[in-house]
Amino acid sequence: MGKHRKLNKGQLRRMRANQQKRLQQVELTQELDDASLGTAEPGVIVSRFGQHAIVAAEGNAEQFRCHIRRSIESLVCGDEVVWRRFSAQAGSQAETGEQGVIEAVQERKSLLSRPDYYDGLKPVAANIDQIFIISSVLPAFSSQIIDRYLVACEDIDITPIIVLNKADLLPEQTTELQAEIEQALQMYEAIGYQVVRVSAKTQGGLDTIQTLLQDRVSIVVGQSGVGKSSLVNALLPEIDADVGAISTNSGLGQHTTTVATRYALPQGGFLIDSPGIREFALWHLDESRVAWCFIDFRPFLGRCKFRDCKHQPQDPGCALQEAAETGELHPLRLYNFHKIIESMASTKPSRAIPRGSKK
Template sequence: MQATVYKSTGSWYVVKTATGETFQARMKGIFKKNDDITSTNPIAVGDIVEIEPDDSDANAKNAMITAIGERRNYIVRSSPHGRNKKHIVAANLDQAMLICTIKEPRTSLGFIDRFLVTAAAYHIPAILVFNKKDIYKAREMELFEAIEALYTEIGYQVKLISATGKEGIEEIQAILKDKTTLMSGHSGVGKSSLINDLMPGLDLRTTAVSGWSGKGLHTTTFAEMYDLPGGGCLIDTPGVREFGIAEIEKTELSHYFLEMVPFLPQCQFNNCLHLNEPGCAVKAAVEAGDIDPERYVSYATILESIQEEQY
């Protein structure tokens, strides 16, 4: 029997069949011993799996996961449990949505770029949604408009909403309709409030940003997928403080900065890292104003982190 993984707690999984039947499932021990599985989680939310229901107790709705279907894509980040390990955030996605904030807490451009690079590496369209418009004053709005201009010019969708004020929610609903979407962001950016707006009655727990640290408090413990009322699925993920790059070689990184791609064939060397090499078309584009300097600095910073992890 085929089912989709809706929730992962590390040892148990909530899976749902095409007919809407839900099971509490465990994975066969063979997956834990499989050397080909290099992630900390062999099974991720969004995976299509084969299950064998446990017929010994019809009321329990338990099952065993016997096989994992081939993934058409997935989002992966380095695991918080080890620099050399990776964690699959979710699989089989149509798009990824990063919830950002200008303040309380502030989402850095570096964090945004790491998320966008990872999405681009797996050919997953990404959307940036800035929440908490209701608390932005003139200074924050000016900063948002600069960020919006930067990423819109590259080709990304950028939206401004207020989850608490229920402003811009219909536009987000239209973007999510009939698609499987990963939603991510720092703790405290208002993901749970937004999901409550999108799915009235779900009533996810929300927690205010910690006043003494400016850091958001975690409200989501495990990744979980929800069926949206208007069609489509939304995968909510635990708030992350860092988005560690995984599975990307340093020579590949520039291919995932979309504005760099047109200049790559013009570099003198095929393996150009766009740092100090002669005849670098990317650096020339930065100097000419065709590539934003902050994005180039972000590229160099991520490249350095990849080199540290590889050596």
Template structure:
């Protein structure tokens, strides 16, 4: 893939100005005077639709609202102050006036918009992998780095376990070995099948009392898992392409749902390209939490952790104090950052 040139500061300013202009263009087409609005209320953003958003009040009722011009960013999961209009205007029933400070925010880098928030006030990220498409630990590692940057607890889920018998014993052993590495590091690993329903009840327990979001490459069965967990929703799903072996995106708009057993789920189209190219090598390194005992012990302060003489991480990998596979994955991520390309992105 060809290198992408960095934007100049002037280009960045023009892009931001155009972006802000588009955002502001339709926000207040429905005009509200204070006399037309009720008392301020608290709510949570259930979904965002262009220049409007659906707000859920404390009674569980949902209202479609406009946004004040002063609101620079609004995503699913945000807690807001809003006011209900005394009359509905063009299907808009109220206005969002302020966004409360976020406990956490999941963001992604965007070539044109910088760091773009995806969802707010999440307490755990479920990184979904599967037997088909083929299990890929590099993708999991990248999501773990992103999760560690947010401070949101990651949980790894191996989906489609009913397909394990359809792959070779060597492939099964490789998956088991890799998942054991994550468990040894301290990450929680869950197993699920929407066909046999194995692990679904345990997954429900994990989701209770949390606001969660599922991430993972296309085709791993995120929407199918949501269907199994919330059959009343009937979300659309698509099978993995027989030609490419890749998944097909199904969710189109981020939406917050409530589990009957407790807890919330933000089902999001997520990010087709959830990159790490905005991170520094140091941030990536800290995303591999088992490397912490070796950071700063390299012979040279500017060690690149590739083929450098006296690299503490390479020595730890050779002595199997850290996983050689994880070290190799880390080195591949660093290489993609150093190349200054978009190859550090990966499909969601």
């Protein structure tokens, strides 16, 4: 490959002049934009669509479609922002439906992210107080999925609340399945997690959910098909969120919510409906962090005979295995922990480095 020729003085001068001209054009455009904008106002992101977002003005009285400045690197539902309205003279913006510009994002109090195989950690919603983990009798109850969400909640220090939806269908299931679900829910209650049994169809248990939602910012998460949108509709019938059926081919839920959306609650507080996902990956965490996020493991961590203990049945002197044998630790939690660790190794992208890694 040949060497690049050095630019002579004339070429350098012309190149710098062109660069300066482009900078001046950018600055002029910025000045024209500023002239068409009002004063800065606080707001909250209701939902985001590409380079646009819906902003709720202070007091949540009005909502506006706004353009997002390119200087903003990350923006999600629930973010507190500084934005400016277009003036009445900004006709070109009015034609596109834009009503303002988002200028800056305030520091987040919390952030829920979802690991994505192609995009890395993908933020879902910000400034959340509590997370409602929605499970259901159908399409399939899974304590492993619940434990994945619990790990995610503990990792970012947000209060989780476990919700069994479609509880009205439980008596119709086999005796074995009823016992499996009830034992799992009792296990979580014994650990210290709050568990609520509800039915969006019969309205059973919704009063408890309404009380828990009051004056808090909450988000509902869970597998597709567990009835998140049906539950949101039961809590806020005026929004009429799309509801999907269970796939007859796979038995899995079909995605109905496509973007996270924030709704004001009549009793005070806000509820965020998030896109459904069939599995919550945790490959962004290292094994020791996952173990710490199992809160019932914490009294036994660091007490194993060997520092590199993997907590398998064949590992001598494992404190977690001994606790499971004596009944101090539920064996199902230890089983789910190992299934999570196994899945992390198989689903982690080759370029990903788990949080907490020294690499």
